[in-house]
Amino acid sequence: MDGPWFHQDRTAPPDNEDWIWVFGSNTAGRHGKGAAEVAKLQFGAQYGVGVGRTGxxxxxxxxxxxxxxxxxxxxxxxVRGHIQDFLDYAHAHPNLRFFVTRVGCELARHGDREVAPLFAKAPANCSFANEWREFIVAPRRAPSPRPL
Structure with missing residues (x-):
């Protein structure tokens, strides 16, 4: 893996591969809607735990x-502090792969433009929704011209 991966929004990782589902939650750990409900039903998110890894x-x-x-x-x-905590965890666990949903952009109603750049320093073991590509991958600049 040489950089972040990207996936179609509102999809799940392939069944034949191990991924950690990263989702927007609430501090009470009530995983009742959206990606949080998927986390509870399919990825072992524990009800009542709203921060960090479970299952x-x-x-x-x-x-x-x-x-x-x-x-x-x-x-x-x-939110920025919690995202940084996740990034620290992802960097500390290069053997794991993280399938990151559009955290905070649906039920919490933050914008992609506001949230996605907070993941710009994510390690290569993370996959993000295609909608975040422009905010995470720095555009390549043409080399500065030099006199001949």
């Missing part, structure tokens, strides 16, 4: 449980 999944919180038990969107500063 073949890794939860990145994008929402928190308020005092009235409603779920509210975390600030980008908080």
């Amino acid at each position: 073949d999944s890794y939860a990145i919180p994008t929402k928190y449980e308020a005092e009235d038990r409603s779920l509210r969107v975390l600030s980008m500063d908080h």
